[in-house]
Amino acid sequence: MPNISSIHHCYGCSLCATVCSKKIISITLNKNGFYEPTITDTTQCTDCSLCMEVCAFANKELANNDNRPIKSYAAWSKEYAVQRKCSSGGAGYELGRTLMAQGYEVCGVRYNAEAGRAEHYIASTPEELIPAIGSKYIQSYTLDxxxxxxxxxxxxxxxxxxxxxxxxxxxxxxxVEDNFVLMDFFCHSVPSMWVWNKYLRMVEQVTGKVNYASWRNKHTGWHDSWAMGIDGEKTAEKMDWHDSYNLLIREKKSFFNSRLSQGDVFYNLFLGDFCCNRACQKNCKYKYDVSPR
Structure with a gap:
């Protein structure tokens, strides 16, 4: 099999498109709402098979399959503000800015409200790393x-x-493995982007166009953190009488907060496995105590 033309319902990691020297592999959402590769011009394919060689979905074994004993540690940030902002203890953020002090950059994930998606990006400073704080429980677009x-x-x-x-x-x-530190995490699976888009449309009836979203935020405390916090651009307007002038007062931007404990639709669908990727449910090689690191 020289290329990924027959790969469907995969993990959607986009490394096939990243490695392709001809740049003829595009990553788009399939009919079920998951990222999937497509060869846009088969006539330019050189049959180099690099796209298949880097594909975790097409290879049954793990790339790092040396069966080393797994050691576990507990860690969290000493800064309360970081703990508060992060979904858990902030260990990922602290590792990122520690490595930055040693000359590293970070390829992490932020939420792009304009595009309505999570996406990988490059952060070169601790300030640029801040959008990567917090879990994003949707599939990330990695290609860019x-x-x-x-x-x-x-x-x-x-x-x-x-x-x-x-x-x-x-x-x-x-x-070039020596140039990289790789960090993964326990993963439940990824939900369909069509479900996420539908959820956004529902929320926008309250907030207007969404300009910020956070998963597992702590607005309702540490122990009820299966929560969604969404900011929108809609503002309430009212007229007030002051010093003989009618003043138009713009109130605070709208905020939507919803919790699993109160029946949040998105979390119920996602954590109930009603909208998850087929590859996650049937072909995941990384469950339980297996890590690709």
Whole structure:
């Protein structure tokens, strides 16, 4: 099999498109709302098979399959503000800014409210890393972020286990593993982007166009954190009488907060496995105590 033309319902990591020298692989949402590769011009394919070699979905074994004993540690940020902002203890953010002090950049994930999606991007300073704080419980679009990586520089790359497994295959092909620190996490799966888009349309009836979203925020406390916090651009307007002038007062921007404990639709669909990727449910190689790192 020379290329990924027959790969469907995969992990959607986009490393096939990243490695393609002809740039003829596009990553788009399939009919079920998950990222999937498509070859846009088969006549330019050179049958190099690099797209298949870096694909974690097409290879049954893990890229880093040395069966080393797993050691566990507990860690959290000493800064309360970081703890408050992060979904858990802030260990990922602290690792990122620690490595930045050693000359690394970070390829992490932020939420792009304009595009309505999570996406990988490059952060070069601790300030630029802030949007990567917090979990994003939707599938991330990786292509732009991965393509922005200069393989001669040093990076911390974070992602789901399948994304990291494919990324290791990619940097191994170019013999640059020593330039990278890879970090994955326990992953439930990814929900359909069509479900997320439908949820946004529902929320926007309250907030107007969404300009910020946070998952697992702590607005309702640490122990009820399966919550959604969404800011919108809609403002309430009212007239007030002051000093003989009618003043138009714009009230605070709208805020939507919803919790699983109160029946949030998105969390119920996602955590109930009603809208998850087929590859996550049937082909995941990284469950339980298996890590691609």
């Amino acid at each position: 972020g991965f393509c922005a990586i200069d393989r001669k520089r040093k990076y911390l790359v974070t992602g789901t286990p399948c994304q990291i497994d494919s990324f290791r295959r990619y940097i191994r092909k170019f013999r």
